[in-house]
Amino acid sequence: MSVEEVDVDDKGRVLIPKEVRDKVGLKAGGKARMKVENEKIIIMPPISPEEFIEEMEGCIKEGTSKISPLKLKEIWETVEKQE
Structure with a gap:
């Protein structure tokens, strides 16, 4: 794994180099997920x-959810189409 040094502007923004964005599939104007793990930003x-759905499989038990996994998928797909 290579380490890239980037600048952080006065508003806390970081420019991710194009080669890195292309490698992981980040699109200009799109969304990304971010987490902090062991004092690192991922x-x-x-x-x-x-x-x-794969990550949530087994987390929702039958009879305990107020929304079905299929309805959740439908909502998710609707949001994806709007972006």
């Missing part, structure tokens, strides 16, 4: 509806 491409 920036990831947005999660697809299929990946989300």
Whole structure:
């Protein structure tokens, strides 16, 4: 894994080099996910509806959810189309 040094502007913005964006699939004007882990900032491409459903599988137990996983998928896909 290579380390890139980037500038942080006075508003806290960081420019991710084009080569890095292309490598991980980040699109200009698109969305990204970010988390802090062990004092490191991790920036990831947005999660697809299929990946989300896979991550949530087993987390929602039958009879405990107020919304069905299929309805959640439908909502997610509607949001994706609007972007």
